[in-house]
Amino acid sequence: MHDLMVLITVCSFLLTIGFIFWRPQVNEAIPATIGAILVLLSGSVSLADLVQITQTISGAAVTIMATIVMAIVLESFGFFHWATDLLTAKARGSGIRLFWLTNVFCFMMTLFVNNDGSILITTPILLMMLKNMGLKNHQKIPYLISGAIIATSSSAPIGVSNIVNLIALKIVHMDLYMHTAMMFIPATLGLALLTGLLFLMFYRTLPQKLPPTARWNLKPGQHPLQRPLEPEYSRKLMRNILIFVLCVRISLFVASFLQFPVSYMAVIGSVLLLGWRWYQLKIPPLDMMKKTPWYIFIFAFSMYVIIYGLNNIGLTDWLIRALQPIVSGSLLYASVLMGGLISILSNIFNNHPALMVGTITLTHMGLDPLTLKISYLASVIGSDIGSLLLPIGTLATLMWLHIVRKGGVHIKWSQYLKVTIVVIPITVLFTLVILSYWVSWIF
DSSP states (O other), rough: OOHHHHHHHHHHHHHHHHHHHTTTTTHHHHHHHHHHHHHHHHTSOOOHHHHHHHHHHHHHHHHHHHHHHHHHHHHHTHHHHHHHHHHHHHHTBBBHHHHHHHHHHHHHHHHHHHHOOOOOOOOHHHHHHHHTOOOOHHHHHHHHHHHHHHHHHTSSSSGGOOHHHHHHHHHOOOOOHHHHHHHHHHHHHHHHHHHHHHHHHHHHTSOOOOGGOTTTTTTTTTTTTTTTOOOOOHHHHHHHHHHHHHHHHHHHHHHHHHOOOHHHHHHHHHHHHHHHHHHHHHOOOOGGHHHSHHHHHHHHHHHOOOOHHHTTTTHHHHHHHHHHHHHHOOOHHHHHHHHHHHHHHHHHOOOOOOOOOOHHHTTTTTOOOHHHHHHHHHHHHHHTGGGSSSSSSSSHHHHHHHHHHHHHHOOOOHHHHHHHHHHHHHHHHHHHHHHHHHHHOOO
């Protein structure tokens, strides 16, 4: 009976991951839910476990949903077109300047919302802008690939920008404030290196001068030709909205420091922004029920059920025996080993289950508090940055592939890998080493 339970649990995990990779255009919550049901039926996860799982992921899911709602509200205010015009104007006809602007923009959007929301916002904006500029397909690829990599990896500096990071924080009993204090500097330095490496990789492909159709002389708020007219919102209104969203993000860290539930603060911010939109645009908040991607919560819950089942049948026990002697050696060993391991697992199995497995394993190793924290942070680097070696390593890049294809730009795996096989390993190793020395210094 036990062997059958193990077989069903392992097969459910492999089939779920395999289907997500095989059919990325299918909502990933569907195979994850089926896999979770099979794991429950096998008996490897009990009803008591379900209660524990719900308590673990509920706060993270609510926080991420609230920030995605803010992203949707930004679209209602005309943010997509406003950002397109602003980037076009600031580029001033330089393809090089546009590269740096788009990457800074993608970084900021992930800090403002989260990695999934950032991909949903920045990719359509970049597609719209590059199409208006009349760039050829091969000229669009540097902006799209670098934008996706930066938008996804930018969830590393702060835990609130990724649902799986928030879930892992709950598991290791680490607050958002401490996570940022230990992670922001190493991860940001890693992102700076990553952006520089991407620039070197794409330098010869980037157009030195944008074509005349780029219309870089437009001022923010003006609309290029051949684009449907949208309501024009003043620069002052957009500035005020972005300041408000930034204040909401800052309030999440203040809440974490004061031991106030972060999810409550995120919901308060979203409700206030929805009320602002209702007052300004006369759009009631009921449309959020349809536009909010609730499947993200279903996916996270279902994947955690499957991972919990793997934990209950002994996967983490095996990992503990294999990793504990090395991780306990030094902070540098712990950082490089866990970051490298989660990077590999993320590219094989996707970063959600990889980080969950890694985090659960760490909590059962009996590590001292500092080693536990640096091992967890290294796992986040592997999950958020190392997972980008393949375009199937994260949900965000899976969504990016789908959006880009719908936008008429075809990016081959070989084109993606030609870049990531160079920049990702270097960035991950650099960031993990910096993390170990930074944590050693501040503690």
